[in-house]
Amino acid sequence: MKSIESLYIGGRWCPANSSETITVINPATEQPCATIPKANEQDVIRAIEAARAAFDDWAASSAETRAALMLATADEMQARYDDLVDAHVSSMGCPVSLAGYLHIDAAIEGLRYYAARAARMDEISEQENVTVIKEPIGVCAFINPWNYPLHQLMGKLAPALAAGCTIVTKPAEQTPLQDFIMAEIFDKVGLPAGVFNLVSGSGREIGPLMSGHPQVDMVSFTGSTAAGIQVALSAADTVKRVCQELGGKSPLIITEDADLEAAVRYGVADVMANTGQTCNALTRMLVPASRYNEAVDIAVAAAAEQRVGDPRDPEVTMGPMASNRQRETVIGYIEQGIKEGARLVCGGTQAPSGLEQGAYVQPTIFADVTPDMTIAREEIFGPVLCMISYDDPEDAIAIANDSIYGLAAGVYAKDQASAMAIARRLKAGQCYTQGGYFTIKAPFGGYKQSGNGREWGEHGLDEFIETKAIIGPSD
Ligand code: NAD
Numbered sequence: 001m002k003s004i005e006s007l008y009i010g011g012r013w014c015p016a017n018s019s020e021t022i023t024v025i026n027p028a029t030e031q032p033c034a035t036i037p038k039a040n041e042q043d044v045i046r047a048i049e050a051a052r053a054a055f056d057d058w059a060a061s062s063a064e065t066r067a068a069l070m071l072a073t074a075d076e077m078q079a080r081y082d083d084l085v086d087a088h089v090s091s092m093g094c095p096v097s098l099a100g101y102l103h104i105d106a107a108i109e110g111l112r113y114y115a116a117r118a119a120r121m122d123e124i125s126e127q128e129n130v131t132v133i134k135e136p137i138g139v140c141a142f143i144n145p146w147n148y149p150l151h152q153l154m155g156k157l158a159p160a161l162a163a164g165c166t167i168v169t170k171p172a173e174q175t176p177l178q179d180f181i182m183a184e185i186f187d188k189v190g191l192p193a194g195v196f197n198l199v200s201g202s203g204r205e206i207g208p209l210m211s212g213h214p215q216v217d218m219v220s221f222t223g224s225t226a227a228g229i230q231v232a233l234s235a236a237d238t239v240k241r242v243c244q245e246l247g248g249k250s251p252l253i254i255t256e257d258a259d260l261e262a263a264v265r266y267g268v269a270d271v272m273a274n275t276g277q278t279c280n281a282l283t284r285m286l287v288p289a290s291r292y293n294e295a296v297d298i299a300v301a302a303a304a305e306q307r308v309g310d311p312r313d314p315e316v317t318m319g320p321m322a323s324n325r326q327r328e329t330v331i332g333y334i335e336q337g338i339k340e341g342a343r344l345v346c347g348g349t350q351a352p353s354g355l356e357q358g359a360y361v362q363p364t365i366f367a368d369v370t371p372d373m374t375i376a377r378e379e380i381f382g383p384v385l386c387m388i389s390y391d392d393p394e395d396a397i398a399i400a401n402d403s404i405y406g407l408a409a410g411v412y413a414k415d416q417a418s419a420m421a422i423a424r425r426l427k428a429g430q431c432y433t434q435g436g437y438f439t440i441k442a443p444f445g446g447y448k449q450s451g452n453g454r455e456w457g458e459h460g461l462d463e464f465i466e467t468k469a470i471i472g473p474s475d
Pocket of ligand 1: 144145146152170172173201224225280407
């Protein structure tokens with residue numbers, strides 16, 4: 001078992017203020033795989049002070065300097081690829097066959113993408129006596145979830161570094177290992193001391209200090225809507241910028257004239273990826289009543305193709321849930337679905353055969369789900385698909401938009417033009433048409449209670465920029 005003794009603060013590995021530790025559990029074996037320090041308030045204050053002290057120099061560094069360090073970091077991540085894969089396999093049970101593709105490749109690509117955009121900070125716009133320039137917002141606090149631990153970190157870290165911000169980051173308690181690897185990498189490539197600071201600890205205990213501290217200029221939070229609200233409340237007194245990336249309950253509308261086989265298979269694969277622990281998963285499949293039974297049969301056949309098992313087996317496509325706690329939450333929702341009268345067509349509350357140990361859940365599909373059922377309204381965050389039938393396309397759009405969330409949506413229609421016409425009417429930050437997928441080139445974020453931030457793409461950099469106007473005398 002790995003024992004990590006130190007936090008990374010001010011460019012140094014230093015012991016945490018308290019001797020308390022957090023044990024990281026491998027959800028496939030239910031055995032501890034690492035211990036990490038549990039940072040307390042003094043550690044957070046030290047990290048914020050280090051980030052503050054480093055800010056002026058880093059903000060004044062040239063775009064070339066920042067880009068070169070970011071590219072060196074990306075190269076070193078490539079060199080440490082196997083370690084990054086192992087961090088995801090051991091702490092969240094991600095199958096080794098998917099870890100690189102789902103978690104690491106886009107993080108490395110994202111760092112390179114924003115390195116190429118560091119020079120955007122030097123863009124100036126001039127109009128008569130008004131000059132508008134860009135400045136980095138300052139010290140940023142990042143609080144991250146366990147479901148895409150490296151990817152979510154990088155969606156914040158890469159644009160923040162490109163902009164010239166300094167950072168204090170806190171990984172989720174369950175999945176901290178990749179953050180420690182990143183600290184080792186930054187140490188090796190020579191990122192200036194204090195630009196990146198890592199505190200591992202309890203969100204409830206140190207999260208409010210990170211978001212409320214007056215020396216923190218911006219807090220970027222990814223996680224549940226409930227915790228995101230707490231972060232915004234803690235941040236309110238200091239009127240800092242708050243970027244929230246929260247939960248979802250995203251619809252996939254399949255039209256009557258769509259290629260049903262392709263559409264349903266796409267939807268099932270999307271929900272089952274990462275064992276259903278994906279904030280933008282298309283978990284509500286809306287199917288025309290005329291093709292409903294056919295769609296259910298295709299979905300059941302597609303789910304049966306998932307290979308559930310030991311994430312270290314290269315043939316496996318679905319590992320355990322990231323924790324036993326998450327497994328219990330998902331099982332609770334499956335029980336609720338059965339109780340409310342949805343028809344279980346595959347999966348269920350039993351562990352997959354032969355996988356009684358570990359946080360495993362069967363790929364599960366409910367048919368005859370109605371929009372008012374709990375499983376159609378709340379985020380389950382597990383491999384559970386809800387299939388809802390509709391009579392008329394207008395109803396499908398109304399059902400799709402009838403949610404407190406608005407993170408993502410999907411449309412599968414006869415062709416791209418028809419899909420686009422529906423996509424324009426959906427209240428969601430990203431809309432995937434005809435089998436489209438997430439890409440780091442596109443802004444990602446939510447409508448409604450899915451959050452207010454935009455990560456990735458050109459817009460992802462804007463979150464870390466203050467716009468300053470310098471106004472001379474008018475003629
Ligand atoms: P969570 O809210 O329980 O935890 C997220 C982080 O917040 C953790 O680091 C945790 O320690 C910290 N935290 C918990 N309580 C806090 C508090 N009161 N103040 C400050 N920090 C606190 O969420 P989770 O279970 O780790 O992640 C799953 C959720 O994240 C899902 O709802 C999912 O949809 C969402 N998510 C959203 C996105 C997105 O980009 N919109 C991406 C990934 C995950």
